[in-house]
Amino acid sequence: MVKDIASNFRKGQVIEHEDGQLYVVLKAETFRPGKGTPTTSIDMRRIADGVKTEITVKTTDTIERAFVEEVPHNYLYLDGADYIFINNENYEQISLTGAMIGDGLMFLQENAECRILMFDGKAITITLPSRVTMEIMSTEPVVKGQTASSSYKPATVETGARVMVPPHIGVGTRIVINTEDSSYVERAKD
Incomplete structure (x- = not known):
């Protein structure tokens, strides 16, 4: 794990919070008041169970960033409640739940190229095309x-x-x- 200052975090990045759990950043905003200390507010979702939470810290506070691998996949089809993706390099298929995809679900199209973030060989979240x-x-x-x-x-x-x-x-x-x-x-x- 590597520590990074709070103001550097962006949507889609994965952090390891103080409780030892992995969280995916949903939204990060930095507030710079005219007087006082600048703060960063981070909305995040716990990967293990999908619970959303928000933290507010000083922009210069450090937070641990988890090392995740971005693997390109293409969306194939919906199978019940699971969304099936294929890795175009080795043709392995992987399924994700709607909660793992999040708000991007409404823009998911067949054959769309996405990036699935993997941690220790397990899919944790997805990044759609911009x-x-x-x-x-x-x-x-x-x-x-x-x-x-x-x-x-x-x-x-x-x-x-x-x-x-x-x-x-x-x-x-x-x-x-x-x-x-x-x-x-x-x-x-x-």
């Missing part, structure tokens, strides 16, 4: 007179995820989505 391209399945009609550039409308994509899109985007349009914050990036160029 951007995915999906088709709009339904959206609300444009309200006449609503032409402000900052106005967005809700839309549902092929996996059921809801995304806010500009008013000119309609059903059947393929869009690029940022998987980190579920935001619309641009119209797909394919």
